[in-house]
Amino acid sequence: MKNEQDYLKDIAAMRSLMERSSRFLSLSGRAGILAGIYALAGAWIAIKVFGLEPGKLIPYGTGEIILRLTGVALVVLCLALGTAIFLSVRKAGKMGEKIWNPVSRRLLLYMAVPLVVGGILMLILAARGEVFLLAPASLLFYGLSLFNAGNFTYTEVRSLGLLQAALGLLGFAFPEYGLICWAIGFGMLHIAYGIYMYYRYER
Amino acid sequence: MKTLIESLHKAFESRIRLGIMSVLAVNEMQDFIALKDYLDVTDGNLASHLKSLEKEAFIGMKKSFVGRKPNTQYYITQEGRKAFEDHLRALEQLINAQKQI
Numbered sequence A: 001m002k003n004e005q006d007y008l009k010d011i012a013a014m015r016s017l018m019e020r021s022s023r024f025l026s027l028s029g030r031a032g033i034l035a036g037i038y039a040l041a042g043a044w045i046a047i048k049v050f051g052l053e054p055g056k057l058i059p060y061g062t063g064e065i066i067l068r069l070t071g072v073a074l075v076v077l078c079l080a081l082g083t084a085i086f087l088s089v090r091k092a093g094k095m096g097e098k099i100w101n102p103v104s105r106r107l108l109l110y111m112a113v114p115l116v117v118g119g120i121l122m123l124i125l126a127a128r129g130e131v132f133l134l135a136p137a138s139l140l141f142y143g144l145s146l147f148n149a150g151n152f153t154y155t156e157v158r159s160l161g162l163l164q165a166a167l168g169l170l171g172f173a174f175p176e177y178g179l180i181c182w183a184i185g186f187g188m189l190h191i192a193y194g195i196y197m198y199y200r201y202e203r
Numbered sequence B: 001m002k003t004l005i006e007s008l009h010k011a012f013e014s015r016i017r018l019g020i021m022s023v024l025a026v027n028e029m030q031d032f033i034a035l036k037d038y039l040d041v042t043d044g045n046l047a048s049h050l051k052s053l054e055k056e057a058f059i060g061m062k063k064s065f066v067g068r069k070p071n072t073q074y075y076i077t078q079e080g081r082k083a084f085e086d087h088l089r090a091l092e093q094l095i096n097a098q099k100q101i
Helices: A004-022 A029-048 A063-095 A102-127 A131-149 A156-173 A175-202 B002-006 B015-026 B032-039 B043-055 B078-100
Strands: B059-066 B069-076
Touching (some): A004 B032, A029 A063, A029 A175, A102 A131, A131 A156, A131 A175, A156 A175, B015 B059, B015 B069, B015 B078, B043 B059, B069 B078
16 A cells, blocks of 8 residues: 555656646746847847937838848847757756657647737738837737747746737837837846746756 | 545556546647657556556547558546546545644
């Protein structure tokens, strides 16, 4: 017959299995911090190098600056994604998990739907010249995507998503401060979230 | 005390079977390979535990093909969920009872 210790071990094993099989826990807090730094650097370049003035709308039909800003945004995105994937693979390896499993597939699917819808909307906005709405739109749909993701990874990701979406709405209300909202959301919120997660789960 | 221990289902004596039920309780469907990964057991071992749970009608399976490869998906039945929850409740009571002594 089993004794109390055995039952406690049973329970611990069950809890860990339930969690591992339903949540992707290889996300790294450091990836959030770095993503935030890239975003702040991007915003800095937009203001200092391309002369974007917060509080002023970009005039319609200035194609070249839009192209440059899109370039900066894409570089920030690629760096952030690359870092997140790299650090997740490393963390998964340390925990003896596979990075490509049913949970990570589900996580990506639920993140992808809002992101793809938002991406298409952003292309439409860009094609119609509503360029000052691009930053808030990216925040809004990224936030919704994170809110979804929170079901399949750390629940804190949900709150981060809601905050990003709220900033996105704020950006729609005050488009002239879109870049500031973008820097707060993609920059500072990511850094704050990353530091919190790092201290809570990884130390 | 005795009755409590009796209410722990025999099918759940093995930690692997408990593990299978845990994974299936929080996932709609799970295939053989994923289960094997989570539980870290051999094919034969997992298959025999799955079979015994199936015999109890605690889990069901659906066979299909992914391309040409056969793929078996397992899911928890209503009966299985109830038995698993009862087992968890009994475990909880047992531990609480022992704490009080």
